[in-house]
Amino acid sequence: MRKTLRGLVPYKVTSEQDDVIRLDNNEAYTSLLSYLDFSELEQTLLNRYPAESTEALIEAYSKFSGFPVENVLAGNGSDECITLICQYALDPGDHVIVLEPDFSMYEKNARVMGAEVTTIQLNEDFTLPLDKIKAEIERLNPKLLLLSNPNNPTGRLYENEEIEALIGAMKQAGGLLILDEAYIDFAGESAFAKQVLDYENLLILRTASKALGMAALRLGFMIANDRIIEGITAVKPPYNVNTVSAQMGTQLLKKPELLDQFLIMQLAQIAELEEIMKEFAGRVPGAVLYPSSTNFYLVKMEGAQDLAEFLYERKIKIRYFGKGSFKAVRISAGTAEEHAKLKEALMNWSDK
Ligand SMILES: Cc1ncc(COP(=O)(O)O)c(C=O)c1O
Numbered sequence: 001m002r003k004t005l006r007g008l009v010p011y012k013v014t015s016e017q018d019d020v021i022r023l024d025n026n027e028a029y030t031s032l033l034s035y036l037d038f039s040e041l042e043q044t045l046l047n048r049y050p051a052e053s054t055e056a057l058i059e060a061y062s063k064f065s066g067f068p069v070e071n072v073l074a075g076n077g078s079d080e081c082i083t084l085i086c087q088y089a090l091d092p093g094d095h096v097i098v099l100e101p102d103f104s105m106y107e108k109n110a111r112v113m114g115a116e117v118t119t120i121q122l123n124e125d126f127t128l129p130l131d132k133i134k135a136e137i138e139r140l141n142p143k144l145l146l147l148s149n150p151n152n153p154t155g156r157l158y159e160n161e162e163i164e165a166l167i168g169a170m171k172q173a174g175g176l177l178i179l180d181e182a183y184i185d186f187a188g189e190s191a192f193a194k195q196v197l198d199y200e201n202l203l204i205l206r207t208a209s210k211a212l213g214m215a216a217l218r219l220g221f222m223i224a225n226d227r228i229i230e231g232i233t234a235v236k237p238p239y240n241v242n243t244v245s246a247q248m249g250t251q252l253l254k255k256p257e258l259l260d261q262f263l264i265m266q267l268a269q270i271a272e273l274e275e276i277m278k279e280f281a282g283r284v285p286g287a288v289l290y291p292s293s294t295n296f297y298l299v300k301m302e303g304a305q306d307l308a309e310f311l312y313e314r315k316i317k318i319r320y321f322g323k324g325s326f327k328a329v330r331i332s333a334g335t336a337e338e339h340a341k342l343k344e345a346l347m348n349w350s351d352k
Pocket of ligand 1: 080215
């Protein structure tokens, strides 16, 4: 293994029995599989590399999202998009800024490229320490600043003016700001979607894995101006999105009303989860429930690990965070039935 990669830990992927309630990965709790026309898949050119299918997918995503076709690239999940962005932008020794907490794949991919990663802690309430980030950008001239908005795992949506200020600071530094909007559908409209092409140094990341309920297909999208798209195309493997995923994704993206209904249904479940989490946090001395613009809630609390284990013994899987003194659990929205079981288990734990 390369010297620079020593200490790199694998992203923990766990498989589960069917009877486990999975509230740990911020996925949609159900999918639109039954709306797919499988007879169309019978036409799949199994012996051909995917080309037409990716084109059709990008066209469908363009119509669905409003981004011009020429400015969209598809990836094998936004995970692959993050890898491609790092390959495109980073030479060994280049500086990269990430926030803490935030999605861990930013740092990992930057490190794999041999970049120097500077991590900046968010404020106590998970707002952006704007002056500090700007000072670090000025000091380091980073090639990339990657952040999720809304943030995973905090759930917080940042102020538009703050993001705007960071795009400006990164422009001064000659670097790109990667705005990962994996959860933006739950938060409403993105203020940057309409203007992304007007920026020299902004790339928006989207995914079909969250509000669109297609995590299994691994479909992510990068949106940026022509110059950036051209550069990333140069490093991208030619057939990175498989035909079956592209076909299924295309079919669903062509049903915007259905996807809208799907989102509305999820928002109702998120509201239900919020009520449960409020009640729970109110019963745990010192617990802090953070406001969320996503499909999950984060609670900072003593006993977070014990709670995660207690729930897992009851076949409910949630995500535990325990870095240093920061102890928290993150719980994604589920079905009404799953919520009823979750609520019962949470109340039992808090009664202990
Ligand atoms: C902020 C953020 N970005 C990207 C991803 C990766 O999503 P994808 O399934 O598109 O690879 C996740 C997954 O949890 C995420 O939370």
